[in-house]
Amino acid sequence: MTLRTLFLSVTFSLLSASVALSASVSVFKDAGCGCCGGWISHMRENGFAVSAANVAPETMDVVKSKAGVTADTASCHTAIVAGYVVEGHVPASDVRRLLAEHPDAIGLSAPGMPVGSPGMEGAGAEPYDVLLIRRDGRTEVFASH
DSSP states (O other), rough: OOOHHHHHHHHHHHHHHHHHHHOOEEEEEOOOHHHHHHHHHHHHTOOOOOEEEEOOOHHHHHHHHHHOTTTTOOOSSSETTTTEEEEESSOHHHHHHHHHHSSSEEEEOOOOOOOTTTTTOTTTOOOEEEEEEHHHHHHEEEEEE
């Protein structure tokens, strides 16, 4: 590893950590969902300040719709951070990258509830993609895990 590569890596890590420390995450979730609590813990462990609101299932549909989440990008909980939507079990590292890169997008989604994602740990982890949701509704792979 060259000195330049090491410097850039350390600088990016420090910037990412400072972005996380300054970011507040508002989560909308079903009161009975345990995996949402696991994701919230994951985000807190990674330096994010998280507040959560329990909402009725019919209210979740409204939250998701207003946030630009479609049936194809939906998961169990919806979060807002720095004006971006974070749908489902998106790893904190991807959220930090989103905030650092600041793309012109609605936000990120880990559609469904992929086993092995933050809050969904357990046996049988499966590979999954985190999608970037563009403002026109198109999606593209942001990260693969």
